[in-house]
Structure formats: C-alpha cells, structure tokens
Amino acid sequence: MTGRQESRRLCAVTFFAKLHPGDVCGSNGLPLTPNSIAILGRAQKLKELQDEHLCQYLDVIRGKHERTIVVSEYLGLSLEDYAKRNPPLSLAQILRIFYQVACGINVLSQHHLVAHNLEPKHVLISDDGRRIKLFNYGLHHMTKGGCYVPFPIGNIRYMSPERLLGLNGNVKSDVWALAMLVVELVLQIELWPKLKLSNVIRKILAFGRSNGVLEKIAREHQCYERYVSMDKDLRQLLESCLQVLPKKRPLPQELLKQPIFESVLAELKKERDQEIQENQEHVPLLLRCPLSQIYHLWQLAGGDVQAELKKEGLIRSEAPILGLPQIVRLSGASVCPGRSQAQLMDDRVVPLRLKALLQRLSRLPADVYFPLLHSPRFPAHFARELQALPLVIREKDIEYQFQRVRLFTRLLQGYPHTAEQLRREASVDVPPLLRGPIWAALLDVVPNGSYCKIDKFTATSTDRQIEVDIPRCHQYDELLSSPDGHRKLRRLLKAWVTAHPQYVYWQGLDSLTAPFLYLNFNHEELAFLSLFKFIPKYLQWFFLKDNSAVIKEYLSKFSQLTAFHEPLLAQHLASISFIPELFAIPWFLTMFSHVFPLHKILHLWDKLMLGDSSYPLFIGIAILRQLRSTLLSSGFNECILLFSDLPDIVMEGCVLESQKMYEVTPKSITHRQHALHQQQPHSLDIGVTEVELKHLQLEQCPRISAKDVQALLLYSPSELALVDLRSVVEYGRVYVPHSINIPFATVQLGDQRLEALPVANVETQLRGRIVVCVSNIHQHSVEFSHFLVACGIQRTCILHKGFNVLHSIEPNILISN
C-alpha cells in the first residue's frame, strides 16, 4: 500500500509542450502563442468537471521551456498496480471496474470530451477496491488531440484500429480501449508484453481482417480456455465493444444499460445509501471541503508543485550551456542539441502531501469549516484581530484565508438570500479564490441562462476592431493570451454589443471585460452578466455612439471633486491647463483597467464594487493625491508625460484614500445628470436635470443639496461650516445657527488671502469641515467658493438653489428674529 488515501489526494504530472521552432511569427506579425499557454487555456474547462468517476483537475502550471504541470486529484492506486497485487480479480470485481470506467467515459462524452489515453495506469481504484476514478483523461483535450505536444496521446496497446489510422475524437475509440483493459483482467494477461510497438500496431491493424477480435487475442496469448469458460454475457459484451467498425460498438450510455451490470448497479446504490447514513467522523473536516479549496490552501501553506517535482527528480536542471545552439544560420534558423527530457513524456505521478496542512488546520473549530450563518452565535469572532493587518498579509495567511473562503462559500450558497451579509463581509476583504462569484453577487447578478441565447457569431461591423484589440489586451497574462482566452473575450464582447443595440464598442471595453473573464474563465455567463451589471452601475451612457456629453460631464465633475478635496492641486492643474480630457479618459472609460495590471485592478475593484457610481472619481483623485508633490512642482509637459507612462501607484494607499474621500463626501456633491438614477429624487435633492454641463464647467466647486446640509446640521454639525454671504441685515433677520456671516460685498476677491476677510479666525472655523457657501445670489456663492479654493480651503461647496431653499426644510432649522 502506498500510504493512506488521505495523505495523497492530490498529485501532479508533467510533460513538455511542443516548442515552436525559432522565433516564428504568425501572419499578423505577432509571435506565435507558446503551446504551453494554449494548453493552459484549454485545460481550464477540465477544472469544471466534477464527477465521482473522474479525478478532478485542479491546476495547470507553466514551467520553464514549455514545461506543463498538471495538478489533479488522486485516489488509491492505479488499476495496473491493483491487478498485480490482487490476482486474479473476481468476475464481480471486474464488472464493477468495467461499469465505473464506462460511467467515467460516459460523463466525458456528455461534455463532448474523449479520453483517448485509457489504460490501466489511468484508472485509479480506491484502497478498498470499491471506487474507480479515471485519471489524466484530459490530456487529449488540453493538448488539442496531441497537436501541442511532441508525443502521441494514448498507449498503443489499447488503441483502436481507427485511431492508429489517425481518426480521433470518437468516443467509440474509448469504448474499445475500455474493452481491451477489461480483456486483460478477464484473461489475466498483459497485452503483447514482448512485442515491439511497430508489431503491436501491425497486430491491431490486422484485426481488420478477422471478425473475432477477442478470440484472436485469447489465442495469441495462449489462454483460449479462459476465453471459452468466460461468462457468456461478458464475452458478448466485450466482443461488441471490440468490433473493428466503430459504429458497431455500443456507446457508453448503451453499455451502462446492459443487464450484466444490474447487480453492480444495485451494489453501488446500496453502498451509496450506506455512506450517507454512515457517520463520516473518521474523515478529517478539511477533506470534506472542495478539493479546489484544499489545493488553494496547500499552496498558501507554502506548497510548491515545482519543488515537489524536483524532489522526485522529475524536473532536472541542465547546464544552460548545453542548450546553446551549435549552428546558427544567417536566416536565423539554428541547430540545437535536443533537450534530453523534452522529447519524453515521463508519466510518473508525484503525490502532493496534505499531512502538514491537515495538522495545521485541525486546531480550528468545526464552525470555521462549516460556519453557521444564521445561528445566534454568528458572527464567529475568529480572526477578527487579523482584519487590522494589511491586505497583502491577510491574503497570505492560511488560517485567515481558510476562514474567509469557508464563510464566503456558505454565503454564496445562500445568495441572493444572503446578499446583505455578503456585502458586509466583502467590505472587510474578498478572498481571491472566490473573487469571481463574489463580485457577481455584489453586482446583483443572478444567472438566468440568457447569455447562451445571445448571438455571438454573426459578423458585425465592429468585428475588425475587436479582432485587433484582443491580442493587445492584458497579454502578459497567461490565461488571457491563450487562444481560448481570445475566443472567450471575443464572444463576450460580441455578446455585449449585440445585447446593447443602443451602445457601440469603444476601444477600452476590451480592457473592462478582461478582469471579469480572468476571474470567471470557465463561467462565461457569470463574466458576461457581471459586465452587464457593472457598466450601467459605473459607466452609464459611456458607450453611446456619441458619448461626448456624458464624458464631459463626468470629467467636469472630476475637476470639481478634485477642487473639493485637493484645492491647491486643482488650482495648479487648472493654471497649467492640464485638463482631465487629456489624461483621464482612459482612466474612467475603462475604470482603470487599461492603466493598471490585473493584480492591481482586482484589489481596486474589490472596493469599487462596494461603492456607487461616484466611487471611481475618488480613485482618480487618490491617484492625483499620490502624485501630488510631483504634479505641484511640474509644468504641463512633465504632468502629461507623467500620466502617459503612469508611475507605480501604491494600490493599497490609493484604495484607502479613495475610500476615505468617498465616505466623507456628501452624496449630492457627486451628483451627475448622466449617472444611473434608480429612485425619484427627494424634493430637497438636486433634481436630475437641474445642473447642466455649463454650470459644471463654470463652477469650480460642486453643489450640495439642502437635504445633505440638513443631515449635516442634524447629525454632525461639527463637520459643517456654513458661510452665509448675504448682507448683515438679511442675516440678522433669519439665519442658520452657528453659520458664519461674511457679506459678499465686503469680500475683496482680488486679494486671495483668508486674512483679508472681515471675519476673525476664518481659517480655524473652516479647516477640516465641509464649507457650504450660501447666498441668495448664486453668482456670489460661485465667486466666493473660487476665492476659498484659491486660498486652499478644502471641501468647499455651494448650496444648490441658495439660501431660500432652507426655508422649505421641515422641521425648521432657521432662527428668525
């Protein structure tokens, strides 16, 4: 026995992808995609297969020189070893194996996959000999039928005649291989153990001239008696599976219906019922969690697949000098010594041990493994102290991530019922493993099957643009640069354009879609619906054919908010005519996905998803703020150069800053006509169409609604400084308590110093507060707010509709004499 099942549930295998000869470019002038990347893209689909008769795929990793490493589930031991250790197998056992392998093939064919490498090595059997899983069955798919690798897929001995003739992709070839595998067990032989490969091929091809394949095999292996004494039904079934013409062989689902398997079926059912009733206490809690989560934790705990392979001698390093070309022709072609391992497919399986991880997590209480969301004791206070640590540390902490992953797994299972709780937890942080579905939940996505109904194939006028943009979109990423990534991105973009006849494809939509695809690579629908919800939430009307009014309004609001939070910087940028039109369009049109690499976008959007449509504006200001000192000391050219090649922005700082600003800014300050308005505005709000673009462009400071002023007065008067610009007489008649009266007529606008104002200690009364300029002559408020910005007063705004609107607030807030 090779150790207990628990200790080797994960394993890795490795092979080399085919190298492209030299520096070859495709017809578009771009270098050819490395085959290992193509494999990586295709293999993603396999990770989705979950079936009791299939070992689950967990990861595909690219090593150096086109090395590809596949991580998957492992079970017990291979049929090859099992048969050797327990000869001979009983008929019942053989039937069990036969049936369960057929189940595996059947599931594959339901997903339009074929194994094509079925052999005893790739059939795993649990230690108790009862459960069977197929292993390494995805090699044919991930290598595109062997196109991407320098070796053939499958063991010749089990290959059907048509495969030897080059016909691939027929599930009936797997049926043949299955039958051959069973024949070995029944006849207790090894197929042609001493023959050279070429002779094996000759043998198999010779079957074409005989009709009794099974009998022939039996005779050739000197076990005709066993053939004769074989169970009649089994013999018939095997003979039907070993028909030379594929169409005469049964399909896997037909196989499963054979009466011969009835007893197996009953047995399996009984066992399953027993299992449900049985107490599972002997299984460690961790092993009841999804394998993908276990693997993720294993990696967090320092698990390194490449190191494991090295330990087993599967990755050997060669002196680089041995890889140098021996001859280089002027044409660029070179002759290299063949890399010794590269030509070979080493099919050893390396176990990834979980013991350390199991021990480490065994200390955790059961309700961390299976959180009880609705129990009165929830929330568990587990790891609360860790939440104060920086995000990068939290993301690397095993116990913390484990707790988060388990918690969100539950929350996602309960979604949409748990939407509110999920949002609350997501505001703490988002575990990277589940980011895709969590974002979808934060965007209120509920998959409804609509995606598959959208036409993604009919040619349209935007195809050319999409076609040239995709190979330039986040191509440093392995998934997005794989042919499958390109195909999926194209489908998503076309679907989005088709689903929005009112909108058009703007360059940048590709970057915007990329993070969703990256996170939901196997769930195009989820990626699509996330994008579908994301755009109206943050980019309403941005993709109109004529979006100039929308963009202009957005950028004007950005300028206003910059003046609100960074008055001196805004003043400086305005003075050098460094307008947002010149640098911020790609920021906002793509929600920064065009400006930052994916790993930064993910953290940025984690927070963005929790905010409303104004949040991105604060991200923009946070970026300006981070570059503040450079910008303040630079002229136009330096500023624009700085942004053409955006320097390294510290994302965590940027996120924190933007969040802070977002929280302290009253909602009406961010009012935009073109934002998505879901509710009727309150009578004291700013009406949807009341502030036009020309106002935004003329007024450096944003307007605040009476409603927000009222809220500030009521709940946080210490954060408000209300500057009343009316005359002393008017002020004497009616005023807001604690407001500061600075009659506009007394202000010397030309003298931009606070000390020049006729009121003492203005600065201390204004600093750190939201300064609302109020007048009944709007122009006065505007001019005075400009004056305050010039003096560097933060958070200056203007009361929308002027002083008189305060009269309509109920209960009354004014004091009249």
Added chain:
Amino acid sequence: MATTPRSGGVGGAGTATRPNGTSQNKSCQFKLVLLGESAVGKSSLVLRFVKGQFHEYQESTIGAAFLTQTICIEDTVVKFEIWDTAGQERYHSLAPMYYRGAQAAIVVYDIQNQDSFQRAKTWVKELHKQASPNIVIALAGNKADLSNIRVVEFDEAKQYAEENGLLFMETSAKTGMNVNDIFLAIAKKLPKNDGANNQGTSIRPNGNETNRPTNNCCK
C-alpha cells in the same frame, strides 16, 4: 551631424540640453501628432523613436498619449512633443484637439491592410482642410518587416504622397527601419527660423504659458 535621438528630452522647457557642449545651438519645439487606423503601429513607432523599444503586444491607446523626444539636426536642437492618438474611428471627435496647432503630423497605415491606407488618405484630406496650413505631413507605411505579405504597394503609396506633397517612408517599428529617419526628415522640413512655428497651444484651451518660460523657438 548627430542624427540619433537622445532620450531624456523630458525637460519641458525649450532650452534643451546641448548634446555636444557647444552653446551656440538653436533650439526648437514642434508639436507632432500621429494619426491613422487602429493597430497600424502608431504607438509602436513612437515607442521605438522615443525609447528605442518595441513591444509585441503594445496596448491599444485610449484617448491619446503624450511623449517627447529631442534630436539634433545640424546645429539645431529639435524637441518633438508627440501626441499619439487613439485609432478607433469613434475617437475621431477628439482628434482635432490634438492636431489643431500641430506643426507636423505622421499619418500611419499598415502595408498589409488596404483599408488602413484608405483611412490614411482620409486623414490627409482632413488635415489639409482643418489643420494649420503649414503643417508638415509624413505618410508612414508601417510594418515594413512584413513586406512579403504586403497589400499596399510601395509605388502606389509613394505616388500618392508625391501628388499630395507628403513625406513618405515605409517604416518598421519592430526592426526600427526608417523610424528615426522619418522623424528626422520631418525635422529637416520644418521651418526653424520662423517664429510662428510654436503657436500650437490650442491643446491647452487657456493657452497659459506661464510655466514654460522659454517657449519661443530658436533663440
């Protein structure tokens, strides 16, 4: 004559550093805009010219990007302020903001794409109509390294360029072929004694020049 571009022309002021210590050099600044269909290699040309680099997967440009490069030509230091624009037709409405006031333009097409050549012709027409009348226009047939699968013939483009008074070269941002040369050819053709060649400030609506004290050309 020094003809290789020097990096680091990021000074902003017109008094570019002298390459060879002679203090009698004149210095000029020119605003140059790149126009053309998307994915023809505008950004790649600029990147090759300014940084000597080439990225196979150069990202698409949204809105526009700005870079500068200084070259020496005879005894004059010429600083290019380069606006690299987005190629997608939809971004067309932004283009005037960039080419208005530009003294030079490079209209780029892809020699393996006929449509991009037609698009280039449209750009030339638009520039003749809308841009400054003295603008120096160069036509660049990019991706010349792929000339074995070309669609646009060299002679066809050359003839078109001659008829319309354009500078013309086939370039390759990938190999670097003719990239510096086309910028040099433009620099040579630009009037360096004409004080009017530095008025291209429409990109900055207020035209506030206080932060660029030495803005005038050729002092």
